[in-house]
Amino acid sequence: MGRIFRLxxxxxxDQLAPGRYMRGGIEALAAHxxxxxxxxxxxxxxxxxxxxxxxNFGMGSSREQAAEALRHLGxxxxxxxxxxxxxxxxxxNLGLPVLTAPDLSAAEDGAEARLxxxxxxxxxxxxxxxxLDPLPENLLPIIAAGGLVPFLKARFRREGxx
Amino acid sequence: MAMQTQTAxxxxxxxIGRAAGRAVAVGExxxxxxxxxxxxxxGGPRRVAPILQELGVGLWxxxxxxxxxxxxxxxxxxxxxxxxxxxRAWAAETGVAFHDxxxxxxxxxxxxxxxxxxxxxxxxxxxxxxxxxxxxYMFGIGATEMAGVLATGEIxxxxxxxxxxxxxxxxxxxxxxxxxxxxxxxxxxxxxxxxQAVEYTGDTIAALxxxxxxxxxxxxxxxxxxxxxxAPDAVTARYLAAAGAAPGDWTGLTTDPxxxxxxxxxxxxxxxxxxxxxxxxxxxxxxxxxxxxAVDIAYIGACTGAKHADLAAAARILRGRRLAPxxxxxxxxxxxxxxxxxxxxxxxxxxxxxGAKILPNACGICAGYGAHRLSADTTCISSTARNFxxxxxxxxxxxxxxxxxxxxxSAVAGRIVDPRDMLAEAA
Numbered sequence: 270m271g272r273i274f275r276l277x278x279x280x281x282x283d284q285l286a287p288g289r290y291m292r293g294g295i296e297a298l299a300a301h302x303x304x305x306x307x308x309x310x311x312x313x314x315x316x317x318x319x320x321x322x323x324x325n326f327g328m329g330s331s332r333e334q335a336a337e338a339l340r341h342l343g344x345x346x347x348x349x350x351x352x353x354x355x356x357x358x359x360x361x362n363l364g365l366p367v368l369t370a371p372d373l374s375a376a377e378d379g380a381e382a383r384l385x386x387x388x389x390x391x392x393x394x395x396x397x398x399x400x401l402d403p404l405p406e407n408l409l410p411i412i413a414a415g416g417l418v419p420f421l422k423a424r425f426r427r428e429g430x431x
Numbered sequence: 432m433a434m435q436t437q438t439a440x441x442x443x444x445x446x447i448g449r450a451a452g453r454a455v456a457v458g459e460x461x462x463x464x465x466x467x468x469x470x471x472x473x474g475g476p477r478r479v480a481p482i483l484q485e486l487g488v489g490l491w492x493x494x495x496x497x498x499x500x501x502x503x504x505x506x507x508x509x510x511x512x513x514x515x516x517x518x519r520a521w522a523a524e525t526g527v528a529f530h531d532x533x534x535x536x537x538x539x540x541x542x543x544x545x546x547x548x549x550x551x552x553x554x555x556x557x558x559x560x561x562x563x564x565x566x567x568y569m570f571g572i573g574a575t576e577m578a579g580v581l582a583t584g585e586i587x588x589x590x591x592x593x594x595x596x597x598x599x600x601x602x603x604x605x606x607x608x609x610x611x612x613x614x615x616x617x618x619x620x621x622x623x624x625x626x627q628a629v630e631y632t633g634d635t636i637a638a639l640x641x642x643x644x645x646x647x648x649x650x651x652x653x654x655x656x657x658x659x660x661x662a663p664d665a666v667t668a669r670y671l672a673a674a675g676a677a678p679g680d681w682t683g684l685t686t687d688p689x690x691x692x693x694x695x696x697x698x699x700x701x702x703x704x705x706x707x708x709x710x711x712x713x714x715x716x717x718x719x720x721x722x723x724x725a726v727d728i729a730y731i732g733a734c735t736g737a738k739h740a741d742l743a744a745a746a747r748i749l750r751g752r753r754l755a756p757x758x759x760x761x762x763x764x765x766x767x768x769x770x771x772x773x774x775x776x777x778x779x780x781x782x783x784x785x786g787a788k789i790l791p792n793a794c795g796i797c798a799g800y801g802a803h804r805l806s807a808d809t810t811c812i813s814s815t816a817r818n819f820x821x822x823x824x825x826x827x828x829x830x831x832x833x834x835x836x837x838x839x840x841s842a843v844a845g846r847i848v849d850p851r852d853m854l855a856e857a858a
Contacts, residue, residue: 279621279712283819288799292510305826325622325655329819331474331557333573354626354657355557359573407460407587417579421486425582 270394271317271345274310275378276303278323282356285327285335298334299341316343319384319391321376323349326367327356336360345384348373348391348401361408364416368401375399386412439687441593442660443628446568446684450551455590457691462587465580466550467495471536473502473798474555474574476521477514482578489525491584496527497545499536502800504793511800534766534792537561537649537734541641542768544676548663548684553580557652558734558816560629564641564648565671566663566684568628571652591627591657592693593686598635600700605851607744608639608646609736609814609834611698613706616653617716619696624656627693630686631661635700641670642740649735650816653713662686705849707812708832711820719837720849724829728811729754729842731835732763732790733797736814739769739778741835745814746773746781748839748853754786755845761803763790796823805830812841 284306290297303310320326320339326349327335336359339347346366350373360367366386376382376391376399383392391399404412414420440448441457448455450463470479475498483489490496500518503511515531522529530539537558540546548566553559555577562569570588572580580586598611615623629651636644644661651659661667663681671678686692707722709715731737731745742764754760762782764770770792773779782789788803795801797815805811805824811831813823818830831847840850 281819283822287821289821289824291799305820328621328655329557329817331555331559331571331573333575336573351622353622353655355571355573357626358576362573362575362579405460405589417575418482418485421579421582425486425488 270381270383271315271319273376273378273380273382274307274314274318274320275376276307276320276322279325279328280306280322282327282329282332282335286332286338291334295334295337295341299338302338302342311342314342314344317345317383319345319382320347321349321373322347324351326352328353331355331359333359333363336363336365340365346386348376348384361411362417364412366412368404370399370401373399439690441628441686441690442566442630442662442684443568443591443593443658446549446551447588447590449549457590457592460587460589462585463551465495465553465584465586467497467545467552468577468580469497469499469536469540469552469554469559470577471498471502471556472500472514472518474577476518478574479578479581480521482575483582486578486582488582490527490581493525493527495584496525496581497540498522498527498529499533499539500531501535502794502798504532505791507802532767532792534768535734535794537645538738538765538769541565541670542674542766544671544674547671547676547678548667548681549679553577553586558649560651560656560659561645561649561734563651563658563660564644565667566661566681568658568660570657593628593630593690594624594656594694594696595686595692596629596631596696596698597633598631598698598700599633600635601638602635602700602703605705605836605849605854606703607834607836608643610703610706612647612650612653613708613713613716613832614703616650616708616713617706619654621653621712621714622655624651624654626655626657629654629656629659631659636661637664640740641666642738645738646735653816705834705837705851707837707847708818710829710831711818713817713832718849719833719847722831722847724810724831725846726758726812726841727809728805729758729760729838730796730811730813730815731838732761732795732813733815734765735816736835737763737765739772741814742769742773742778743776745835745839746778748836748843748850749785750781752785752843754842758842758845760785760787760842761790762787763795764792767792799823812838812847814838
């Protein structure tokens with residue numbers, strides 16, 4: 270089980286991967302991830318934890334360190350009402366599960382939970398779970414492979430063998 | 432469900448359909464051939480080269496890749512110099528078209544004739560929708576996805592619905608594309624584009640110059656659209672001919688009357704007043720006349736706010752005026768070529784006489800780079816696209832966005848003002 274970190278609408282890429290720590294590489298970015306809006310996040314995030322957010326998560330720049338920082342912290346994924354387009358693509362390509370659901374009000378900050386991307390569920394403590402929108406079918410192989418690079422590696426291996 | 436033959440298509444559908452090799456319907460996911468990939472020094476070679484190496488493949492087509500250095504230019508830090516060196520070495524090794532230190536990628540790409548209407552283009556930067564001003568379906572992607580494109584020449588995309596944004600009537604004196612954009616960010620919000628195709632249309636848009644149209648397309652990113660399209664016309668064709676690009680046959684590259692639209696918004700230019708966006712979001716838009724803020728720094732920079740048209744607008748205000756005491760004006764022309772034109776026009780001389788500091792043709796502080804990053808507790812009025820907290824420097828810095836006219840007038844007044852009074856005096 271992980272825990273839920275609740276965030277609001279319009280979490281942006283400068284909050285996720287602050288430009289001023291860009292030179293420090295992914296370690297530094299992850300250590301300062303979200304510090305301007307949620308300073309308790311990076312020091313306390315543990316593998317398996319889940320961000321639950323509102324609308325337009327990941328808006329702003331195309332820097333994929335925004336998704337990479339979350340993956341580096343071991344997050345199980347992000348569940349939001351909606352995602353900004355480039356962040357969504359980047360997360361899929363890096364193998365970070367990102368799922369949407371129209372109503373996430375049952376997911377409370379600090380609550381224990383487990384993300385089940387393949388099953389499309391956010392499992393809460395007790396018997397509860399929130400049903401998430403199914404992932405687009407064409408993206409499943411990329412997520413299953415763990416991201417675009419391992420997916421393409423397998424493809425080139427196949428093509429090379431053919 | 433049987434798909435009906437569609438007779439009326441959107442511009443987005445037409446471009447994606449050609450790149451996918453078949454007719455496409457809104458909502459379906461297709462794999463498309465990429466006509467051109469643009470990368471820069473920050474997200475480019477230093478990030479894609481290791482991935483290509485890991486994949487064990489080279490570029491799918493080096494003639495369809497353009498590399499432009501703009502983020503770490505002028506390389507005045509050890510790290511920046513190292514990244515630029517790596518960028519140059521990769522350019523030499525791969526033989527891709529390379530524009531080094533010539534300005535910001537979104538301005539340099541069309542300026543050097545790489546874009547033509549109808550292309551499907553990816554860029555390794557979030558302001559890549561700028562290319563939509565030329566009727567190209569151009570959008571931003573991250574470095575890993577770019578490596579995938581460079582390896583395969585393909586990309587998946589969901590055929591978007593079209594959000595048609597129509598502006599009618601003549602844009603009044605003192606108003607620019609940036610005012611239109613900030614008003615749209617305020618009205619529609621930063622997710623109003625829903626990662627669909629935003630398309631600008633109407634006689635207001637048709638009357639705009641190519642560089643002003645680029646400001647609209649660029650900031651489709653701030654609306655959360657995947658692209659910001661403008662159907663090509665004679666203005667586009669003239670620009671492309673001057674840039675040495677062969678525009679080809681662009682007739683028919685429009686959204687057909689009767690095509691299904693996701694949304695259609697209608698605005699009257701006559702109702703628009705100069706806009707500013709308050710810290711820390713472009714969506715915090717309102718009339719410049721209602722803003723009550725003293726400014727320390729005025730910044731005319733970025734792909735969206737320091738093209739030749741932007742520099743010319745600012746100079747209209749600054750000619751014969753001086754900066755308010757204590758205000759610093761920074762000008763970073765968006766491209767070398769635009770700066771050269773502005774120098775020939777006498778515009779750069781106006782900035783010098785006014786006491787502005789001229790910065791390199793690069794992304795600069797808009798992207799949080801360089802020695803002029805905003806320090807703590809400063810207030811800045813900026814012609815850039817984004818005023819997110821901490822983006823341009825210290826998180827306590829307060830950044831307002833406005834048109835180059837508004838930025839220049841505010842630099843003269845020492846506080847944020849509607850530029851129309853000064854323009855009236857100048858006339």
